Amino acid sequence: MSLPEISPAVTDERPLTDVCFENFGLHPLLLQGLEEAGFVRCTPIQALTLPLALAGRDVAGQAQTGTGKTLAFLVTIINRLLTTPAHPQRRGNDPRSVVLAPTRELAIQIEKDAHVIARHTGLRFALIYGGVDYDKQRELLRGGIDVVIATPGRLIDYVKQHQVVSMSGIDIVVLDEADRMFDLGFIKDIRFLLRRMPAREERQSMLFSATLSHRVLELAYEHMNEPEKLTAETETITAARVRQTVYFPANEEKLPLLLGLLGRIDDGRTMIFVNTKVFVEKVARALERAGYRVGVLSGDVPQPKREKLLAKFKKGELEILVATDVAARGLHIPDVSHVVNYDLPFDAEDYVHRIGRTARLGAEGDAISFACELYAISLPDIEKYIDQKIPVAAVDPELLKPVAHTPRALPPRADGEAAELHESIASAYAERVVRRDSGTRARPGSGPRPGGPRSGGPRSDRGPARGAESRTRSPRPPRDEMSRPAPLATPVVRADVPAIASVADATVDGAPKKRRRRGGRGRGRTAEAGIAVDATAGPRSRGAADTPSAERPARTKGAHAKPSGQGKSSHEHPRPAPHGDSRGPSKGLITRVAQSLKRWVSRFGSGPRPR
Numbered sequence: 001m002s003l004p005e006i007s008p009a010v011t012d013e014r015p016l017t018d019v020c021f022e023n024f025g026l027h028p029l030l031l032q033g034l035e036e037a038g039f040v041r042c043t044p045i046q047a048l049t050l051p052l053a054l055a056g057r058d059v060a061g062q063a064q065t066g067t068g069k070t071l072a073f074l075v076t077i078i079n080r081l082l083t084t085p086a087h088p089q090r091r092g093n094d095p096r097s098v099v100l101a102p103t104r105e106l107a108i109q110i111e112k113d114a115h116v117i118a119r120h121t122g123l124r125f126a127l128i129y130g131g132v133d134y135d136k137q138r139e140l141l142r143g144g145i146d147v148v149i150a151t152p153g154r155l156i157d158y159v160k161q162h163q164v165v166s167m168s169g170i171d172i173v174v175l176d177e178a179d180r181m182f183d184l185g186f187i188k189d190i191r192f193l194l195r196r197m198p199a200r201e202e203r204q205s206m207l208f209s210a211t212l213s214h215r216v217l218e219l220a221y222e223h224m225n226e227p228e229k230l231t232a233e234t235e236t237i238t239a240a241r242v243r244q245t246v247y248f249p250a251n252e253e254k255l256p257l258l259l260g261l262l263g264r265i266d267d268g269r270t271m272i273f274v275n276t277k278v279f280v281e282k283v284a285r286a287l288e289r290a291g292y293r294v295g296v297l298s299g300d301v302p303q304p305k306r307e308k309l310l311a312k313f314k315k316g317e318l319e320i321l322v323a324t325d326v327a328a329r330g331l332h333i334p335d336v337s338h339v340v341n342y343d344l345p346f347d348a349e350d351y352v353h354r355i356g357r358t359a360r361l362g363a364e365g366d367a368i369s370f371a372c373e374l375y376a377i378s379l380p381d382i383e384k385y386i387d388q389k390i391p392v393a394a395v396d397p398e399l400l401k402p403v404a405h406t407p408r409a410l411p412p413r414a415d416g417e418a419a420e421l422h423e424s425i426a427s428a429y430a431e432r433v434v435r436r437d438s439g440t441r442a443r444p445g446s447g448p449r450p451g452g453p454r455s456g457g458p459r460s461d462r463g464p465a466r467g468a469e470s471r472t473r474s475p476r477p478p479r480d481e482m483s484r485p486a487p488l489a490t491p492v493v494r495a496d497v498p499a500i501a502s503v504a505d506a507t508v509d510g511a512p513k514k515r516r517r518r519g520g521r522g523r524g525r526t527a528e529a530g531i532a533v534d535a536t537a538g539p540r541s542r543g544a545a546d547t548p549s550a551e552r553p554a555r556t557k558g559a560h561a562k563p564s565g566q567g568k569s570s571h572e573h574p575r576p577a578p579h580g581d582s583r584g585p586s587k588g589l590i591t592r593v594a595q596s597l598k599r600w601v602s603r604f605g606s607g608p609r610p611r
Contacts, residue, residue, distance in 0.1 A: 015067075019047040021075070024054055027082040030075065033117040043068035044232040046075075053206060054079060058224040060217065061208045063232035065356030066332065069208040070113055073099070073174045076206065078118050080172055081146055087198060090169025093144035095126070097172045098197075100152055100190065102180040103326050104129040104303060105310060110176065111149045123147060130154045131303025141165045152181070152189035159196065167196040175207040177329045178216045179349065187219070200225045210356065211349045242359035246369045246379065246390045254370050255283070256400040258342060259290055261368065262320070263403025268337025269313065272322045273354050275343040275375070283342060284322040284425045291405040294425060297323035301428050309428065317410055328353045341369035344378045348385035351378075 019042045021034050034040075042050065045063035053059050053076040063069055077097050086096055101107040111127040118125075126140050128150035137154070141164050148155065148165070158164040173194070175181065181190055197203055205224040209216065212229070220227045249257050262270065274280045277298040287294045295309035295318040313321045314333050321327065328350060336358045345351050351369075358365025369390065371379050383389055587595075 015043065016041045017044055017047045024050055026054075026075065026079050027121075029120040030078050030082060030117065033119050033121070034075070036119075037116050039071065039117070043071075045069055045230075046072045048230045048232060049073075049206075050075060052228055052230070053204075056080075056204055058200075058204060058220075058227040059206045060212060060220050060224070060227045060229045061206070061232075062212045062230070063208075063210065065210045065329075065353055066359075067232060069210075070110055070176070071117070073176070073206050073208060074110070074114050074117060076204075077147060077172055077174065078114070078121060078123065080204070081123060082121060084171070087169045087171050087202070089198060091166060093142065094166045094169040095141075095145050095148045096169060097147045097174075098155075098167070098170055098193070099147065099149045099174045099176060100155075100181070100193070101149070101176045102151070102184050102186060103177075103329060104131060104151055105297070105306070105326060105331055106177065106329055107149050107151055108307065109331060114147065114149065125149060128154050128158070129303075131306075138164050152186045152193065156189050156192060159193065167193060168198065170197040170203055172204040172206070173197060174205075177209050178207040178219070179209050179211050179213050180329050182213070182215050183347065187215075190219070191223070194223045210353060213349075241364045242355055242367050243365070244355065244367045244369070244390045245393045246371050247393050247395055248371050248376065249395050251373050253395060253400060254342065254372055255286055256402065257370065257395060258283070258340065259286070259402050260399040261340070262287070262290075262292070263405055265338060267408075269316065269318075269333070269335055270320045270338040270340060271327065271333070271336055271357050272320060272340045272342050273328065273345070274322060274324060275345065277324060279343070280322050280324055281425065281429065287320055287322070288425050290402065291407055293317070293319045293407060295321045296425060296428050297321060297327045299324070299326065305428050319408060325350055325354070328357070331357065333357060337365055339365065339367045341367070344369055344371055344375040344382070346375075346378055348378070348382045351382045352386065 020040055021042060022031060026034075043063075044067065045061055046068050049059050049061045049072045053072070061069060061072065077099070081096055090096065099107075099110055101110060107127060107129050111125055114125055124145040125147045126137070126145040126149070128137050128141070128148055130151065130153055138158060141148075141158060155165075159167060175190065181187060200223055205220075205227070207216065207220060207224075207227075212231075217229070220229075247257060258272070272283060274283055277300045280296055280298045281300070284294045284296045295313050297306055297310060301309070309318065309321070310327075310331075310333075312318050316335070321333075325345070339355050339358045341351070341354060345354065355365075355367035358367065369379075379390070
């Protein structure tokens with residue numbers, strides 16, 4: 001199939017071409033879903049890639065963010081599964097296609113788009129990512145699916161450790177935002193999965209990104225079958241309708257400048273990107289105190305909470321979303337009017353993806369960046385990468401003055417119900433604090449393990465500072481002496497030794513209690529002290545004496561002998577005799593040699609004795 005001629009056109013203020021989806025001979029059920037979703041004409045990247053991809057060729061596509069790359073590979077996957085038979089090596093419930101995404105949010109969005117256009121096809125999709133119920137996803141895979149949309153880590157867990165799913169029947173594989181896979185360290189995981197799929201000549205492979213680095217192309221040529229690199233040419237790498245501005249504030253001026261700029265934004269939604277999770281929380285709390293409805297998106301926020309906050313931001317129930325780079329790739333959020341780089345990114349490619357959250361599909365937007373003392377060093381590389389000079393705006397003292405903010409009215413819901421009350425930033429991090437306090441490392445949904453470290457008790461060596469109640473260990477409950485088994489005989493307590501609540505010859509379930517022995521010089525002595533047992537008790541376990549301690553002479557040894565009643569039991573075992581002495585048991589060879597050497601050293605090691 002020859003490449004169609006691309007002639008840019010603008011319809012409904014969106015850059016489209018004159019190429020329609022119906023020109024590609026798609027399956028009728030897929031074409032019906034596209035028409036119902038409002039997709040009639042192709043964007044430039046779709047018009048470039050679909051002719052080759054639908055013919056079974058491997059494709060590496062590059063285009064600006066927000067130009068329809070996701071729809072390009074979803075149309076290819078669905079049409080191939082509907083029109084071609086399964087791979088001969090496929091088992092009954094194994095998937096036929098895999099889409100790998102670097103972040104959970106991107107995987108969730110791809111799965112939602114797939115359901116929209118494949119609603120009439122009957123294909124089964126599985127969304128696999130971390131941070132949610134592990135067992136539920138495993139059962140979903142075992143039930144049989146056609147397309148897996150996943151992040152690499154969780155999918156490898158099912159493939160490698162539990163063998164829940166096999167990659168042997170994959171017909172088509174897609175890597176979305178492939179360059180981000182390298183940045184997040186997923187390259188080994190990707191190679192692991194690709195090696196377990198059919199040979200590159202027996203499958204179709206595609207990868208898409210707004211930026212294709214040399215590392216990504218090297219991966220493409222290694223694991224793809226003669227891929228065709230296709231780039232939707234544009235005059236600039238960034239979107240043409242985004243207005244870029246950079247400020248040079250001091251570190252202590254960043255937050256006042258942010259509040260001053262936000263107070264002058266009348267309408268729209270704002271995304272604020274911060275480099276670290278710690279400052280995401282700090283900035284969000286400051287904005288919340290200023291009266292804004294704020295959401296957060298970072299690795300410290302539990303996955304269910306992240307999905308809920310992102311959905312509320314898309315509906316317009318939140319005015320501002322403060323996020324790390326987990327929200328910089330592939331997310332389509334409508335009506336984002338401003339993007340603020342509170343911290344300039346270290347990587348120039350991340351700058352392109354961040355500001356791509358606004359001015360999507362031909363819309364307009366503003367991108368504001370703060371080149372502070374810490375991150376201004378990244379600005380030259382960014383300007384070199386985008387091949388343009390970012391206009392500089394002065395930090396006017398008037399901008400540092402806060403402007404009173406009146407919260408905007410919540411938009412009406414489509415279902416007619418009232419919007420939910422805004423949750424505080426502290427509630428978004430509440431589960432994180434509980435998880436750290438309890439030391440829980442189990443997968444979500446697995447539940448606590450009784451008696452183990454996952455049972456939820458506070459740990460003093462983990463998590464943030466807590467009150468004195470959780471730092472102090474609760475006292476051990478006293479032992480119930482009355483619940484112990486009765487001794488074999490009535491103990492005879494010496495008058496000069498205080499009695500203690502322990503009996504050497506107590507039994508457990510009718511069996512004699514095994515004596516605890518000490519090492520060193522106290523070998524063979526019992527751990528209990530101050531108790532003697534009457535001779536009427538019968539035989540003693542492990543060679544105990546047959547006479548009461550009151551009738552037995554005390555054993556002393558020179559100056560080392562202790563007075564009676566100072567912590568030693570009066571019915572102690574005698575010290576074992578040397579080897580050959582019938583009074584005690586024989587010792588091992590090493591013990592006998594050691595004792596002989598000790599006696600020899602004490603006798604001759606200090607030189608001749610004085611006369």
